[in-house]
Amino acid sequence: ALTEKLSRLVKELRGQARITESNVQDMLREVRMALLEADVALPVVRDFIARVKDKALGQEVVGSLTPGQALVGIIHRELAATMGAGVADLNLAVQPPAVILMAGLQGAGKTTTTAKLAKWLIERRKKKVLTVSTDVYRPAAIEQLKTVTRQAGAEWFASTPQQSPLDIARAALDHARRHYFDVLLVDTAGRLAIDEAMMREIQALHAELKPAETLFVVDAMQGQDAVNTARAFKEALPLTGIVLTKLDGDSRGGAALSVRAITGAPIKFAGVSEKIDGLELFDAERHAGRVLGMGDIVALVEQVTAGVDLQQAQKLAAKVKSGGFDLEDFLEQIRQMKKMGGLSSLLDKLPTQLAAKAGEADLSRAEKDIRRKEGIICAMTPEERRHPEIIKASRKRRIAAGAGVQVQEVNRLLKEFEQMQAMMKKMKGGGLMKMMKRLGG
Ligand code: GDP
Ligand code: MG
Numbered sequence: 001a002l003t004e005k006l007s008r009l010v011k012e013l014r015g016q017a018r019i020t021e022s023n024v025q026d027m028l029r030e031v032r033m034a035l036l037e038a039d040v041a042l043p044v045v046r047d048f049i050a051r052v053k054d055k056a057l058g059q060e061v062v063g064s065l066t067p068g069q070a071l072v073g074i075i076h077r078e079l080a081a082t083m084g085a086g087v088a089d090l091n092l093a094v095q096p097p098a099v100i101l102m103a104g105l106q107g108a109g110k111t112t113t114t115a116k117l118a119k120w121l122i123e124r125r126k127k128k129v130l131t132v133s134t135d136v137y138r139p140a141a142i143e144q145l146k147t148v149t150r151q152a153g154a155e156w157f158a159s160t161p162q163q164s165p166l167d168i169a170r171a172a173l174d175h176a177r178r179h180y181f182d183v184l185l186v187d188t189a190g191r192l193a194i195d196e197a198m199m200r201e202i203q204a205l206h207a208e209l210k211p212a213e214t215l216f217v218v219d220a221m222q223g224q225d226a227v228n229t230a231r232a233f234k235e236a237l238p239l240t241g242i243v244l245t246k247l248d249g250d251s252r253g254g255a256a257l258s259v260r261a262i263t264g265a266p267i268k269f270a271g272v273s274e275k276i277d278g279l280e281l282f283d284a285e286r287h288a289g290r291v292l293g294m295g296d297i298v299a300l301v302e303q304v305t306a307g308v309d310l311q312q313a314q315k316l317a318a319k320v321k322s323g324g325f326d327l328e329d330f331l332e333q334i335r336q337m338k339k340m341g342g343l344s345s346l347l348d349k350l351p352t353q354l355a356a357k358a359g360e361a362d363l364s365r366a367e368k369d370i371r372r373k374e375g376i377i378c379a380m381t382p383e384e385r386r387h388p389e390i391i392k393a394s395r396k397r398r399i400a401a402g403a404g405v406q407v408q409e410v411n412r413l414l415k416e417f418e419q420m421q422a423m424m425k426k427m428k429g430g431g432l433m434k435m436m437k438r439l440g441g
Contacts, residue, residue: 021057024071031049031292034291035048035254035257035291035292037254038251038252038257039224039226039251040258041258047261048257052071052074052078055078076288079288079291079292082257082260083256083282084267088266088267089268090241090268091240092125092127092212092213096180097181097182098182099186099209099210099211099212100211100212101186101188101205101206101209101211102186102187102188103239104216104218105190105191105192105193105194105218105219106189106190106191107190108190108217108222108245109243109245110187110217111141111144111148111187113215113217113243113245113279114187115131115145115152115154117269119151119152119153119276120269122152122154127182128181128182128183129154129182129183130154130157130175130176130185131154132145132172132184132185133145133146133159133188134169134186134205135187135188135190136159136164136168137189138189141187142159148276154185157172165188169186169208172184172186173208186205186209188201194229194232199236206237206238211240213240214237214240214241215239215241215269216230216233216237216239216241216259217243218242218243218244219246220245220247220255221251226258226259227258230262233263239263240265241265241268242265242267243269243270244267244270244271247271248271248278253287254291256282257291267282268282269281270282270283325421326385327385327386327388328385330420331377373413375404376400376403376409379398379400384399391414396411
């Protein structure tokens with residue numbers, strides 16, 4: 001709904017040369033509503049709107065943008081900046097074992113995230129990882145960590161409900177040292193609500209373990225309540241990062257803004273499924289669009305500012321409509337992406353699984369990948385680009401040799417192209433055309 005209203009407002013502002021108090025008032029009201037609906041805390045919303053206004057007022061509007069479009073651009077950038085610039089990684093640059101302490105309410109997702117992180121650290125960072133639970137209050141909690149740690153392929157340090165959390169922590173740290181673990185993940189007990197005893201306990205664990213990372217795990221579905229929880233944990237502990245879980249739910253994820261604003265700690269990870277591999281580095285840019293529910297408009301503004309050729313886009317839309325999307329167009333898209341600096345690009349408009357894949361990769365790798373793909377398509381003849389179905393084994397070998405890659409990579413690109421083609425066909429009458437229409441004005 002916001003998208004519709006906003007795009008109408010964006011249109012109404014056509015032909016005005018600068019952003020003024022009066023021409024953006026309605027838009028800012030919509031944005032304010034959207035943020036409140038996304039469960040962003042009121043003071044955070046106020047502050048945000050004030051900052052956007054400050055940045056926007058009097059700004060000249062460049063090129064083919066309307067003030068409305070320019071404002072959307074500012075809103076999106078500001079929103080992303082509020083949630084963190086770039087992607088925040090874990091700090092493991094300490095004398096090993098690096099301890100990661102997990103804090104948060106019961107049910108926030110600490111135990112699940114502990115195992116997800118273990119898997120992530122093993123696979124992405126090649127770390128030797130030990131987990132331990134200090135949750136001595138719920139007998140099943142220790143077993144739960146054991147089970148998920150096994151799934152993650154990490155090692156689990158046994159603890160029992162008869163021990164004190166501090167004793168468990170000391171023993172686990174000692175074990176991690178003697179067996180040369182790189183990382184010790186410490187899962188802790190939560191309560192259903194903030195309470196003094198819980199806070200004292202985790203403070204004592206923090207003092208004992210001197211963790212490299214103290215991660216506050218918070219359920220994105222918690223909405224407004226996340227604010228109070230975040231404040232209490234921030235006051236009790238020097239948080240170094242936030243993990244926002246259950247982003248696969250239907251919340252708009254406004255908690256990200258509030259929690260970030262209140263703790264000042266970067267959001268490092270997002271939980272996106274119950275499964276052990278459902279963890280991603282948090283991407284503020286991508287999340288900003290979700291919070292406002294205005295992915296399309298943001299994309300539109302980005303494309304216009306990035307100087308994407310509108311005629312190109314329209315031509316592409318026409319091709320998709322007629323079902324004639326070929327490798328030439330794929331190449332064109334790849335080049336457009338490059339022009340826009342990689343990830344904040346067409347990929348963002350793809351269905352979530354694909355976009356998630358793109359967002360996961362770090363920027364430089366994605367860029368290298370784009371360059372390699374470009375190389376492969378360039379090594380094809382125009383005929384092959386228009387009729388990829390003729391590319392059989394011997395052609396593949398020639399193309400691979402020409403591009404200096406393995407044949408598998410050619411296969412992968414063709415596969416990807418097929419998927420994109422299929423998807424674009426599906427989008428035909430819908431999303432893509434709408435988007436292109438807006439692009440064309
Ligand atoms: P803890 O009490 O903080 O340790 O929370 P748990 O790790 O036991 O998680 C509570 C519930 O939330 C479990 O049913 C998990 O499967 C679920 N959960 C945790 N993270 C996610 C997530 O990112 N997405 C979804 N859908 N469920 C999650
Ligand atoms: Mg737990």
